[in-house]
Structures are given as structure tokens and as C-alpha cells.
Amino acid sequence: MEVSFKDIQEARNHLRSIVYKTSLVHNTTFSEMTGNLIYFKTENLQKTGSFKVRGAFNKIASLPDFQKKCGVIASSAGNHAQGVAMAATAYGIKSTIVMPKHAPLSKIAATKSYGAEVVLYGEVYDEAYEKAKEIQEQSGATFVHPFDDEEIIAGQGTIGIEILEDLPDADVIVVPVGGGGLISGISIAAKHIKPDIKIIGVQTQNLPSMAKAIAQNRISTVEGPATIADGIAVKTPGELTFRIVQQYVDDIVTVDEDEIASAILLLLERAKVVSEGAGAASVAAILNRLVNFRNKKIVSFISGGNIDVNMLSRIIDKGLVKSGRKIFVNALIPDRPGTLGQLLNLMAQTGANVLSVAHDRSTLDIPLGYAKVKLELETADKEHVAKIKELLVQNNYSFTIQ
Numbered sequence: 001m002e003v004s005f006k007d008i009q010e011a012r013n014h015l016r017s018i019v020y021k022t023s024l025v026h027n028t029t030f031s032e033m034t035g036n037l038i039y040f041k042t043e044n045l046q047k048t049g050s051f052k053v054r055g056a057f058n059k060i061a062s063l064p065d066f067q068k069k070c071g072v073i074a075s076s077a078g079n080h081a082q083g084v085a086m087a088a089t090a091y092g093i094k095s096t097i098v099m100p101k102h103a104p105l106s107k108i109a110a111t112k113s114y115g116a117e118v119v120l121y122g123e124v125y126d127e128a129y130e131k132a133k134e135i136q137e138q139s140g141a142t143f144v145h146p147f148d149d150e151e152i153i154a155g156q157g158t159i160g161i162e163i164l165e166d167l168p169d170a171d172v173i174v175v176p177v178g179g180g181g182l183i184s185g186i187s188i189a190a191k192h193i194k195p196d197i198k199i200i201g202v203q204t205q206n207l208p209s210m211a212k213a214i215a216q217n218r219i220s221t222v223e224g225p226a227t228i229a230d231g232i233a234v235k236t237p238g239e240l241t242f243r244i245v246q247q248y249v250d251d252i253v254t255v256d257e258d259e260i261a262s263a264i265l266l267l268l269e270r271a272k273v274v275s276e277g278a279g280a281a282s283v284a285a286i287l288n289r290l291v292n293f294r295n296k297k298i299v300s301f302i303s304g305g306n307i308d309v310n311m312l313s314r315i316i317d318k319g320l321v322k323s324g325r326k327i328f329v330n331a332l333i334p335d336r337p338g339t340l341g342q343l344l345n346l347m348a349q350t351g352a353n354v355l356s357v358a359h360d361r362s363t364l365d366i367p368l369g370y371a372k373v374k375l376e377l378e379t380a381d382k383e384h385v386a387k388i389k390e391l392l393v394q395n396n397y398s399f400t401i402q
Helices: 006-017 028-035 052-062 063-070 079-090 105-113 127-140 150-166 181-193 207-216 239-248 259-271 279-290 311-321 339-350 382-394
Strands: 025-026 038-042 072-075 095-099 119-120 172-175 198-202 251-255 297-302 328-334 355-358 370-378 399-402
Touching: 006 052, 006 150, 006 181, 025 028, 025 150, 038 079, 038 150, 038 279, 052 079, 052 150, 052 181, 052 370, 072 079, 072 127, 079 095, 095 105, 105 119, 119 127, 127 172, 150 181, 150 239, 150 259, 172 279, 181 198, 181 239, 181 355, 198 207, 198 279, 207 239, 207 251, 251 259, 251 279, 259 279, 259 311, 279 297, 311 328, 328 339, 328 382, 339 355, 339 382, 382 399
Parallel strands: 038 297, 072 095, 095 119, 172 198, 172 297, 198 251
Antiparallel strands: 025 038, 328 370, 328 399, 355 370
């Protein structure tokens, strides 16, 4: 069975009273940065904080009563888990979700709060999937696949209809890709409504499973390191989604971890949008890969906002350092009264804000009669950092800056 535009229309009728029609928001800052008209489809503001609730509700609503009585089981890095848990609870169905051991704590807690039993297993989605299938065989529950399923794809495809209702002359839709369910649904709907629209997928360079499958014209399993875009960390794409992507998707690009992290920070600071790594991947691609587009109306799909606050904090800190807005100065000073005050006064002259001070005189690499001071400074930009360096050199400090 293949997924048709009619299937997506029927899914939309099922979902009208259940999911939000999320906003399509034009952003001036990102438009000016790219020379295009950039719009964000804000599924980070959807119920459960992700688009996944669309497919999950559509699938569970379609189950016959005898399957509902046996309960459902799913595997997920977090967003599909929450969608299935919410949908199952709404229908009074028992749900079991197998999640990777290192899934974000926020997603694990949210999945439990929606009523699911959570089993933690494996390092990535694919290992959790195998465990879920094992449990399913033992329990007789219905397995709800996160992407390689007709009803799931049809549910996600409702987004394509919404985008072109709000922006009929959109030129490009940029979509994060894991297993391919989202981009399959969007591309079927969007290409039916506007055949000349470009659909571009984005994967992390750490796990470019669909990109590799398309390049090789066959599905294979990709191994790779962990990624902050956990929502698209899929080693093996789906068979159904692979065929749909081959037919409807114009291109798939990849982005690296630093580009995703920078996009998360830019979205937070310049667009006031909280996005998880998978959602920010589309923005990372627009900023770093789709540089040949000019004066086009481009929709960036923000697939979810379920980012762990500890991860977000680390991304913010790293981003501040990378942009020259936070630095660490390691300086040697004479170990006598007043020298630390002199160094701090010097930093004050530059307008830098001192966030923390660490003072050490005992480690072996410090010469006798000296102390090592580590200053954490809040700075304005890289030009400000250069002025601090210049002033330290002028005052004969031995120092390094991180």
C-alpha cells in the first residue's frame, strides 16, 4: 500500500479537533541573513512539543477495537513516544514505549506523564526498535512504527497542506529527516498541491542514513557517533519512506553538530524560538548549505522544541564562547598583595564583566613567587576580545585566552 493525497486529506479530517494548526511565521532576521524570505513552521508549539502527535493519533484512531484492547508499543527517541502515549491514553489504551538509554530526560519524563510505561534500552533508536519488537511478540500489543507506516505518514502529511494553505507561493520546504516519515508525508501533500515546489531534506552528518540510501539507490545501515539532533538519529531508513523520498524529494543535505548548535542558539536569541536539535537542522541547512537560493520563499520546518535544559545550557555556553561573547583568560601574576586587583581593574577598563575568578599557586607548572588566575569574562564580541588581548600584552602579562 502506498500513501495518497486522499489519505492525507482523511487524516486531516481525523485530526482537526485534536492537533493545533501551528503558525507559519515570517522571520526578518533570517531573511536578511540569507537573502530569501524565511518562514518557520512552528511545530515546536504543537501538543507534546512536536509534530509526531499527528501521525500517532492518526494511526491509533485507525486501529480496530480488537487491536486497541491488546495495547500498543512503540520505540522512539522521545517525540514519537510522547505522541503515542498521549494518543493511547486518550483512547484508554495501554502503551509501552522503548526509548534509548540516553534519550533526553525531559522527553522520558514527559512520556511517562502522558501515561506510558517506559523501557530504556540501547544507545540509539534502532536498538530500542529491536527491543520493542521483541516485547511486542511476547505481549501481543500492536507496534506503532515511528515512520515506516501509511497512517503515520498520512498524519505527518497534514503539515504539507497547512503550509501551502498559509503560503500558496512557497518555493522551498526544508525538512529534517530521520527515518523519513515526516518528509514523505509533507512531500506527497506539497507536490500534489504545487508540483514545482522544492522539497529538501536535512540530516546530521553523524547519521546520514537516508542521504546515503538515496545516493546508493539502496537501503543500508549507517553507523556514527551520537548527535545533538537525537530526533533524527536513525541508522536505517524505512522501506516505504525510502521509495517515497526517491519519488518526491528533490535533495538531501547534511549539517554538522556545530552548525546545528549554532542554529539552536540563533533561533533562541534572534527568533525567540526554542528548538531541539532535529528542528534546528533545517535552519542550519538554510544558513550553511542552501546558499545558492536568492529571493525565494523558503519554509524551515521546526519539528520540535523538546530539548533538554542541560543540553540547551551547554549549547548556549559553547555558542557564547564561539562568538566571542564569553572568554576564559588564564594569566600569571606575581604572588603578592594587590596584583589580582590590578588585573581585575584592567579588565574593568575594557568593559568586560567578570563572571568568576579562580586563583591557584600550588600546581607544579606555576613558577615560585607567582599565581595563576583564571577569569571567566562576559564580552561583547570578537573585536572586544582582541582589545583585551592587546591590553594584556601592553601590560606585560603572560596569558592565554580560551
